[in-house]
Amino acid sequence: MIAIEKGLIKEKDLKKLKFEYTIFDNDAEINSANIIVSKKKIDNVYTILVTKKLDEKILEVDDFILAPVNPEELNYRVKIGLEKVKRIKELERLSLIDYLTGVYNRRAITDLLKKEIERSKRENKKFVVSMLDFDNFKNVNDKYGHDAGDEVLRDTINLIRKKVRFYDLIGRLGGEEFLIILSNITKENALKVSERIRKAIEDNTVCINGYKIKITVSQGLALFDGNKNIDQLIKEADLALYEAKEKGKNKVVFFNNN
Secondary structure, X not given: OEEEEOOOOOHHHHOOOOOOEEEEOOOOOOOOOOOOOOOOOOXXXXXXXXXXXXOXXXXXXXXXXXXXXXXXXHHHHHHHHHHHHHHHHHHHHHOOEOOOOOOEOHHHHHHHHHHHHHHHHHHOOOEEEEEEEEOOHHHHHHHHOHHHHHHHHHHHHHHHHHHOXXXXXXXXXXXXXXXXXXXXXXXXXXXXXXXXXXXXXXXXXEEEOOEEEOOOEEEEEEEEOOOOOHHHHHHXXXXXXXXXXXXXXXXXXXXXXX
């Protein structure tokens, strides 16, 4: 977006501009809805101000340029600015994503779990957390190598994505341990989803470098029913996961405090 003070650019030069622009009077407010949509309203908009003097208006935009203006320079400045916004957005995205599997990293999934707790409290909804861990994963790394192990993680997580709803959330806590947030779901349906995940992974074969690798996962589930904090919820899921491992692995266990 280009915001131009009235009278600073000739009509013939306006036709040379390649990006959306708006003309406004000098005393207009930059952030008024009928003048411009600035970065304060939409994060992925880059706004450059064309002005004849330096004043507080420049604080409300991403960049500014003093008149007289060369249309080619203005086009170039906007193009560079949009590229900068794009790169910043990508860096922000990468800071939340696990580089290997493409799911949320530990910090991001923990923050999302906190938000899910608050949302479920407000809406009086239940949800389930699944702590998922790959069984005997060290054996995969030792026998086939770490590159093969990485591929097993990627392939399996892609499979899990296909078995949950598009609004359910998956994050990597570290190593081969993952957290799945099943939103707005009953205990019974969460068990069905988790069992579907377990069976799909058990039946799956990861083919890499001529090897056919089989893997299983164990899952510990905990229900949020309106009166738990994040630490308690994760602890319950972790205890259920421990029980699943103790029962022979490749199991789904729901936390039971009895």
